[in-house]
Amino acid sequence: MGYTKRFDGRKFDELREVEAKVGIIPRADGSAMFRIGKTVALAAVYGPKELYPRFMQNPQQGILRCSYNMMPFSSKGERVRPGQNRRAKEISYVTEKALRPVVDLSQFPNAVVDVFIELPQTDAGTRCAGITAAAMALADAGLTMKDLVCSVAVGNIDGTIVTDLMYDEEAYKDGPVADIPIAMIPSTGEITLLQLDGEISKDLLVKAIREAKAACLKINQIQRQALKQKYVK
Amino acid sequence: MGLLVQEKDIVVPGEEVADGMDYLPSTGTYRDKEKVVSNRLGLVQINGRAIKIVPLTGRYLPKVGDTIIGKVVDVMMSGWRIDTNSAYTAMLSLAEASSDFIPKNANLTKYYGIGDYISCKISNVTSQMLIDISMRGPGLRKLTGGRIISVLPTKVPRIIGTQGSMVSMIKQATNTRIMVGQNGIVHISGDRIEDELLTIKTIRMVEENSHITGLTDMISKFLEEQTRGK
Structure with missing residues (x-):
């Protein structure tokens, strides 16, 4: 067990400093900002609106369209080439799959709800921050949702389960690392996103998911507070 | 047991508003086993046993009987296509467009051109959200000036x-x-x-x-x- 103390001195199950704000983009139907440590996610929701091209329309219910984008100078390393890439496409896809189960679009046949997630600054855990922000933005847009979705990454660093990894931990060199982003519907405990990058044993994975669920509930409280804060001054 | 929130409280999707079968879910809420849960961001309104959420945000959803102000986006052979400020456009047919007689083959832009605003009433909405509107009625007209x-x-x-x-x-x-x-x-x-x-x-x-x-x-x-x- 090499990793006994976290780089930033947090407890193993402690989140980074979290900040959430709703209604940051006046022109959007719904918007939210979610910051966790140095990772900042902005989400804007537009719609429901007409969907073109027509072949994409679904006459039974509306569709949800997500777009995830890391801004060029957002990360520590090299400048990211602007625009879509393979990674962004995949994350957009899993974001949509993570959010779709809670949003009810049966009232909006042939329509689309667009979700744009932008990341001006990143330090690991971007897809989780994006999903968390997007869930708040969808609620702010007044859509019918059975619950919010909250998301956090957990991981295994050299045999230790840690919550909410930052980039330095993700890039830990002296032992095996697993990075597990998880999104959850808090009321039911259902998991809508579960990915795993790295190595982890079965027992540790079960433990990691348990930790993630506890952390997600904390994030859910922050989401709820932020949504109410917009109206209570 | 009972109510978990008060009238006029702000609730968010997924928030439990009542516990037990004493309360009934109305618009903006749903029942999850014993609980009544909110599914919109809004204000709680309690009507006897029914709990309703009055939404604070959201786009317009067309309803029959609503008087709306629409914008002409297209002029066709048989009428006009009107933007309703919702996810769907509405159809204003010739017969419903005016109490005046509109002759066949008339140039319809003479009545309402693209970009004009009109006040109109929604006369029909189908399950696929095809919307018919009418301009027959008191106060329904083309809006000029202002x-x-x-x-x-x-x-x-x-x-x-x-x-x-x-x-x-x-x-x-x-x-x-x-x-x-x-x-x-x-x-x-x-x-x-x-x-x-x-x-x-x-x-x-x-x-x-x-x-x-x-x-x-x-x-x-x-x-x-x-x-x-x-």
């Missing part, structure tokens, strides 16, 4: 007030004519630009403070201050 602003559709009831109390107060104080569409489009016309601008300012104020109790007093005070000495 200004168009858009407000959040969920705030329209507050702008109108109980039986039009708020809107008639603003009308009287600012000396303007106001038409509020259920879809959140508002048409304002007055004789002076200052009046129109004051009206817009007042409506924006109502929109921002719509969930506050004592809104009418606040607005009447504001209007009094603004119109004093004129």
Whole structure:
């Protein structure tokens, strides 16, 4: 067990400093900002609106369209080439799959709800921050949702389960690392996103998911507070 | 057991509003086993046993019987296509367009051209959200002059007030004519630009403070201050 103390001195199950704000983009139907440590996610929701091209329309219910984008100078390393890439496409896809189960679009046949997630600054855990922000933005847009979705990454660093990894931990060199982003519907405990990058044993994975669920509930409280804060001054 | 929130509390999707079978879910809530859970961001309203959520945000959803203000986006052979400020456009057919006789092969842009605003009534909405509107009825016409602003559709009831109390107060104080569409489009016309601008300012104020109790007093005070000495 090499990793006994976290780089930033947090407890193993402690989140980074979290900040959430709703209604940051006046022109959007719904918007939210979610910051966790140095990772900042902005989400804007537009719609429901007409969907073109027509072949994409679904006459039974509306569709949800997500777009995830890391801004060029957002990360520590090299400048990211602007625009879509393979990674962004995949994350957009899993974001949509993570959010779709809670949003009810049966009232909006042939329509689309667009979700744009932008990341001006990143330090690991971007897809989780994006999903968390997007869930708040969808609620702010007044859509019918059975619950919010909250998301956090957990991981295994050299045999230790840690919550909410930052980039330095993700890039830990002296032992095996697993990075597990998880999104959850808090009321039911259902998991809508579960990915795993790295190595982890079965027992540790079960433990990691348990930790993630506890952390997600904390994030859910922050989401709820932020949504109410917009109206209570 | 029982209620977990109070009337006029703000709730978010997924928040439990009541526990047990004593309360019934109405619009904006659903039942999850023993619990009544909110599924929208809004204010709690309790009607006897039924719990309803009055939404605070959201786009307009077309409903039969609503009087709306629409914008002409296309002129076709058999009528006009109207933007309703919702996810769907509406169809205004020739027969419903005017109480005047419109001859066959007439140039329809003579009546309503692209970009014109009209007040109209929704006469039919299908399950696939195909919308028919009509302009036959009192006060339904093409809107000329004045200004168009858009407000959040969920705030329209507050702008109108109980039986039009708020809107008639603003009308009287600012000396303007106001038409509020259920879809959140508002048409304002007055004789002076200052009046129109004051009206817009007042409506924006109502929109921002719509969930506050004592809104009418606040607005009447504001209007009094603004119109004093004129």
